[in-house]
Amino acid sequence: MSDDAAAMTPWVQAVTKELGLHDVDTVAAVDTILDLTSDVAHSVSRPGAPVTAFLLGIAAGRADEPDEAVKELSTRLSDLAENWDG
Known part of the structure; x- marks a missing residue:
């Protein structure tokens, strides 16, 4: 667990x-x-980070296995952000 994650746990x-x-x-x-929001903030735009997290939440919530969907979809979105040339 990262320090940021530990601080946010409560x-x-x-x-x-x-x-x-x-x-x-x-x-x-x-x-x-x-991790995802950091990738988006640095590669796309800072305001894009919370919006992306929100959209990921909607997509994961619609999945049969939300925890697995978060892992898979966040990897795909991080790859998209890291290769973004807008």
């Missing part, structure tokens, strides 16, 4: 509880989302 746990997301792997999700 907040993320409170949010997942508030949203009724009791089955979410918060540790893996935070590391994955932070």
Whole structure:
């Protein structure tokens, strides 16, 4: 777990509880989302980072296995961002 993820753990746990997301792997999700948003912020645009995370959340929420979808889709989106020439 990264230092950023560790610092965010209480907040993320409170949010997942508030949203009724009791089955979410918060540790893996935070590391994955932070990595993705960093890639987007540095390769595409800073405002694109939270928007991308939001869209990833919608896509993962529609998947049969949301935790697996987050892993797979975030890898695809990171690759897209790192190769982005807009």
